[in-house]
Amino acid sequence: MKPSEFEYHAPTTIDDAVRLLGTLEDARVLAGGQSLMPMMNFRYLMTTHLIDLNGVDALTRIEERNGRLHIGAMARQRDIELSPLVTQRAPLIRDAYQLVSHKQIRNRGTLGGSLCQLDPSSEQPCFTAALDGVLTIARHEDGAVATRELPMSDWALMYMTPALEEGELLTGISLDIWPAGHGYAFEEFARRHGDYAIVGVAALCTADAHGRLDRVSLTVCGVAPGPVRMHEVETALRGRPMDEDALRIAGDAARELDVMTDAHVSTDYRQHLAGVLTERALKTAFSRVATKS
Amino acid sequence: METRTVRVVVNGTAYEREVEPRRMLGDFLRHDLDLTGTHYGCEHGVCGACTVLIDGRTARACLTLAAQMDGHTLTTVEGLAGADGTLNALQKAFAECHALQCGFCTPGMLMTLTELLNETDSPTEAEIREAITGNLCRCTGYQPIVAAALLAAQRIREQRAAAPAAQATE
Amino acid sequence: MAVTIRSSFTVDAPPADVWKTMIDIERSAPCFPGAELKEQQPDGSYKGGFTVKLGPLTLKFAGKFRIAEQNDADRTVVVSASGTDTKGRGGADAQINAVVTEAGSKTKVDVVSDVNLSGTVAQYGRGAGMIEALSQQLLNQFAKNLTALIEADAAQAPAAAADQPATPAAAGSPAQTSGTATAAAPAEARRPAPAPAPVVPLDAGALVRKAMWLSIRNFFARLFGSKKQQQ
Numbered sequence: 001m002k003p004s005e006f007e008y009h010a011p012t013t014i015d016d017a018v019r020l021l022g023t024l025e026d027a028r029v030l031a032g033g034q035s036l037m038p039m040m041n042f043r044y045l046m047t048t049h050l051i052d053l054n055g056v057d058a059l060t061r062i063e064e065r066n067g068r069l070h071i072g073a074m075a076r077q078r079d080i081e082l083s084p085l086v087t088q089r090a091p092l093i094r095d096a097y098q099l100v101s102h103k104q105i106r107n108r109g110t111l112g113g114s115l116c117q118l119d120p121s122s123e124q125p126c127f128t129a130a131l132d133g134v135l136t137i138a139r140h141e142d143g144a145v146a147t148r149e150l151p152m153s154d155w156a157l158m159y160m161t162p163a164l165e166e167g168e169l170l171t172g173i174s175l176d177i178w179p180a181g182h183g184y185a186f187e188e189f190a191r192r193h194g195d196y197a198i199v200g201v202a203a204l205c206t207a208d209a210h211g212r213l214d215r216v217s218l219t220v221c222g223v224a225p226g227p228v229r230m231h232e233v234e235t236a237l238r239g240r241p242m243d244e245d246a247l248r249i250a251g252d253a254a255r256e257l258d259v260m261t262d263a264h265v266s267t268d269y270r271q272h273l274a275g276v277l278t279e280r281a282l283k284t285a286f287s288r289v290a291t292k293s
Numbered sequence: 294m295e296t297r298t299v300r301v302v303v304n305g306t307a308y309e310r311e312v313e314p315r316r317m318l319g320d321f322l323r324h325d326l327d328l329t330g331t332h333y334g335c336e337h338g339v340c341g342a343c344t345v346l347i348d349g350r351t352a353r354a355c356l357t358l359a360a361q362m363d364g365h366t367l368t369t370v371e372g373l374a375g376a377d378g379t380l381n382a383l384q385k386a387f388a389e390c391h392a393l394q395c396g397f398c399t400p401g402m403l404m405t406l407t408e409l410l411n412e413t414d415s416p417t418e419a420e421i422r423e424a425i426t427g428n429l430c431r432c433t434g435y436q437p438i439v440a441a442a443l444l445a446a447q448r449i450r451e452q453r454a455a456a457p458a459a460q461a462t463e
Numbered sequence: 464m465a466v467t468i469r470s471s472f473t474v475d476a477p478p479a480d481v482w483k484t485m486i487d488i489e490r491s492a493p494c495f496p497g498a499e500l501k502e503q504q505p506d507g508s509y510k511g512g513f514t515v516k517l518g519p520l521t522l523k524f525a526g527k528f529r530i531a532e533q534n535d536a537d538r539t540v541v542v543s544a545s546g547t548d549t550k551g552r553g554g555a556d557a558q559i560n561a562v563v564t565e566a567g568s569k570t571k572v573d574v575v576s577d578v579n580l581s582g583t584v585a586q587y588g589r590g591a592g593m594i595e596a597l598s599q600q601l602l603n604q605f606a607k608n609l610t611a612l613i614e615a616d617a618a619q620a621p622a623a624a625a626d627q628p629a630t631p632a633a634a635g636s637p638a639q640t641s642g643t644a645t646a647a648a649p650a651e652a653r654r655p656a657p658a659p660a661p662v663v664p665l666d667a668g669a670l671v672r673k674a675m676w677l678s679i680r681n682f683f684a685r686l687f688g689s690k691k692q693q694q
Contacts, residue, residue, distance in 0.1 A: 008297060008314030008360055030358075036519075037356040038337035041317075044583060045520055046550055050314065054361055078350070102427025104344055104351040104405065117519065158600065159593035160518030194426050225596070260592045 003040035010052045014138065014171060015145055017056050022140025022167040024049045029169065031074060031113030034105045059112070059171060062086060068174040069131075073112025077124075078103065080111060089177045092184040092202060096127045099186065101194050112170045115155070118162050118226065120260070121196035126221035127186065128152050129229055130202035131175040139168045147171070156226025178215075181290030182206045187281040188222075189273050197222045198265055199273035201254075203281035205242075207289050213237050218250060218282070220274050223259040230254065230278075242286035247279045254278035297360040303328065304372030312359045319343045321359035322369060330370035330400050334429070341428030344401035345369050351408045370400035373407065382452070383407060386445035387438075394432035401428045406442050414450050418443065464585040468598045471573040472606035473566060476613045481570040482538045482563045484613050488530065494608035496601050513546060517597060522584060523549045531558075538563040553582020574602060 009024075011017040021027055027049035030036060039045040053059060059074035062083050069089050071080060080086055081097035100106060100123050114124040115135070133152035138145050150163060157163050164170065178184070188200035204217040216237045218230040233253045240246045255275035259267050296311040303326060310325050319336075322328045322345070334340035336355045343354040346368035373381050380388065383406055393399040402425060409416055409424040416424070421442045422435070430438065474481045485491045488509060492500045501510040508529035515522050526546025533540045545556035557578045564571050576598065 002317065002320075003315040005294060006314060007295065008358070010360075033356050033358075034338060034353075037358075039519060040315075041336055041355070042583070043550070044552060052358075052361060102341075103408070103424065104341065104353055104427045105338065107347075107350040108352050108356070158596050161516070192426075193423075 003037075004043055004046045006047050006050045008050050008052065010055050012055045012057070014056060014058050017051060017053055017059075018138045018140045018145050018169055020049070020051050021169050024051070027051055029053050031116070032076070032105075032109035033113075034101075034109040035113065035117045035119075064089060064177070065174075067177060068134075069177055070172055070174045071111055072172050073115075073170045074110050075112075077106035077109045077111060077114070081106060090127075090131060090175060092127055092130065092186055092204060095184065096123045096186040096202065099123055099188050099190070099194075099197070099200070111173060115173065116162055116164065116170055118156060118160050119196060120159065120225055121198065121200070121222040123186065123188065123197060123200055123202075123221065125152070125155070126197075126200055126219050126227040127202050128173060128175065129227035130204055130217050130219040131178075132217075133176075134174045135170055136172040136174070137164065137168050138171045139165070152227075153229065159225045161225075178204055179206060183285035183287070183289035185281040185284035185288070187277045187284070189277060199223060199270055199277055201274070201277040201281040202227075203278070203285040205237075205282070205285050205289060207242060207286075211241055213240050213242060213246065218278065220254060220257065220278065223257055223270055223274055225260075228257060230257075242289065246286075247282055250282050251275040251279040297363070299359055299363045301362045301365055301367060303367045304369060310359075314358065314360050316359040317355055318345070318357040318359050318362060319354035321362075322354060322367075325359070328369055328371050332397055332400055334397065334401075339429070340398070341401040341405065342398050344404045344428065346404055346408060349408070349411070351405055368404070368407075370403055373403060382448045383410065383441070383445040386441040386448065390437045390441035390444060392433060392437040392441035398428055398430040398432075402430065402438055406438075406445070409442070410446060410449060414446060414453070416442065416446055464580045466578045466580070466594055468576045468578060468595050469574070470576075470599050470602050471571060472602055474570045474572065474606055474610045474613065476570055476610065476617075478538060478563050478565050478570040480613050480617070481572065481609070482535070484609060484616065485561070485563065485572070486530070486533060486535075486540060490612060491609060492528075494605050494612055496604045496608075511544075511546075515597065515601070517584075518593065520552075522552065524555060525549050526554075548582070548584060551582075553580060553584030555580050555584065572606070 009020050011020055017029070021029060026047060028036070028047040028051070030050050030052045036045070040047075053074050056074060059072040060076070060079070061070065061072045062075050062080060062085060063070050064085060069086065077097060077100060081094055087094050097106065101109070111124055114122055115128060118125060129152045135150045135152060135155060136147055137150060138147045155162050183203070183205040185203045186200065188197035190197050199220065199222040202217070202219045206214045208214050216234040218233055219227050220230065221227045230250070230253060233250050236249055237246055252275065255271045257271060257274055259270040259274065294313055297314055298309065299312050299321070300307070300309045302308070303322070308326060310321070312321060312325065316325075319331055319333050322331050331345055331354050332342040333355060334342035338353045338356045341353070344351050345354045346352070347357070347362070348366055349368075373384055375381070383403060387393055387399070387403070392402070405425055405428050406421070409421065413420070418439060421439050425435065425438060489500060492498055492509070492511065495513075497514040499512040499514070501512070503509050504527070506529075508527045510527050513524045524546035526544065528542055528544030531541045531543045539560070539562045542559045542561070543557070544559065545554070547554040555578060557576050559574060559576045562573045564573070578594070580594070
């Protein structure tokens with residue numbers, strides 16, 4: 001099983017990468033390769049040009065800027081997982097990465113690659129949506145690099161199809177930083193450890209000094225082409241105490257989600273999982289909240 | 294077909310070869326460098342038999358292009374034993390604990406556990422099991438592999454504890 | 464893998480016009496995003512190609528299709544199509560049943576497609592759900608293009624055709640179809656085109672996607688918020 005022939009390009013700057021992508025006919029980018037290479041090995045996917053992004057160091061940065069966490073599209077999943085900055089500012093991410101595949105995959109895989117692959121069951125689009133991610137997309141225009149920003153909520157066009165035009169490159173992701181002491185949890189159900197989630201839930205919350213919920217973020221993956229933010233529930237939970245009623249409200253709403261059916265899992269089962277995992281994730285998030293004084 | 298030059302250090306030895314862009318790392322190691330210790334099980338990243346260390350981190354040789362390795366440092370299973378062929382602590386533990394039968398998954402297992410033992414000198418059983426989730430074995434049922442890893446970790450700790458004393462006596 | 468896709472679309476034109484345009488294969492087939500119409504065969508079938516982006520893959524089918532049944536009185540048609548991926552990844556054959564009915568001042572077209580996928584394509588990833596979602600988007604785009612074509616016909620009907628040769632491979636869109644054109648120029652003009660056919664860019668994907676994107680945001684808003692069954 002070997003890929004079909006292609007021409008290989010190894011740019012070292014964002015400018016070069018974007019220019020190549022914008023000017024070569026039938027070109028694809030190689031990020032971590034953990035999704036792309038299997039498809040190329042199977043010859044599902046064939047391309048004339050392969051643009052290897054692994055030499056573009058500028059795309060690997062993980063930093064805090066203007067109150068948001070900025071992660072370059074080529075940052076290795078393992079680096080993000082182990083980053084002290086990420087653990088401090090967005091502990092949800094480290095929790096989520098414990099469930100993402102295996103170390104060998106995370107050592108090479110990238111956040112940008114996962115977002116572009118956009119598997120419905122993938123944990124990374126899920127936490128990106130939970131953290132109100134904003135994506136930076138670059139393209140080659142008039143001999144220079146032009147960029148646009150897109151909120152994660154607009155990223156999924158349909159199954160495994162992100163809102164990337166031909167010749168565009170995802171360069172970075174910025175994420176909300178929740179205040180210190182916020183509650184967080186990532187729960188998922190998969191048949192084997194490391195598998196894509198059948199259903200996964202990312203929960204974030206803060207509470208006031210009286211233990212009443214202030215801000216809530218609840219995102220479900222594995223039920224639709226893109227991660228589903230449960231905005232109505234988030235609003236409904238504001239001001240409520242972190243109790244069984246809150247869990248029930250969230251769980252019931254999750255069970256009512258419009259979900260997809262596939263060969264592996266029925267609609268009923270997915271809805272059931274969504275309900276149970278939402279309650280579990282919220283419960284854990286509640287337990288982690290350090291109430292403001 | 295245009296070829297790419299790959300200058301790579303494998304197990305401490307520098308190599309320079311011309312490769313087709315689509316040459317996979319596993320094939321490069323096995324056929325271009327005659328290092329057949331790295332095995333191909335599934336060729337799509339799920340079995341772990343082809344696991345090697347790239348710049349000290351485990352990766353699937355079946356999902357990496359040889360051309361990508363230009364300028365990098367690799368360790369394969371052939372690099373674990375001493376120059377005189379003496380098995381290292383992990384390999385010895387594998388042999389003693391019967392952590393291999395057919396041996397097909399073994400190179401991948403060893404590289405994965407090497408990374409683990411480089412990260413921590415006291416891995417728990419849970420951490421060992423977690424680390425090898427990406428390596429499939431059809432023969433052993435994993436128990437002896439876990440036992441070997443625990444034994445190796447223990448011996449390495451003992452070696453390290455003994456080493457300063459040994460140096461002092463030289 | 465067998466999939467039955469039920470979908471429908473509405474065209475802002477009288478049923479008679481919609482019917483007439485739809486059964487004129489040489490004009491309606493190119494309205495289908497990614498479709499390329501080739502020569503008509505002696506037996507009445509058409510050779511054609513169909514390029515579609517399914518997640519990370521771009522599939523290019525080459526094959527043929529024909530009108531298997533046509534009932535002008537009821538305005539029902541059955542089209543059968545079959546093709547294989549040019550890169551050997553599998554094949555598809557489809558039986559498409561379309562019914563054109565009046566819906567107030569507009570026309571409703573109900574389509575039931577029985578699609579059979581074989582080979583690698585059939586095993587790919589998300590399977591049925593993905594293919595259904597994609598099919599609905601393609602049909603929505605088909606509806607838009609067909610509407611534009613019918614409107615163009617209505618505008619041109621009294622005058623003789625301008626008969627500009629339709630240029631293939633232009634990345635821009637002709638004025639009438641305002642950025643949503645995705646159809647191929649017929650490979651050979653068997654008769655003079657009464658109106659300039661919409662043109663397809665060599666890369667159908669970008670324009671299709673832009674138009675699709677604009678038209679499916681509502682789809683997702685409904686999907687995420689509502690309680691209706693997706694199937």
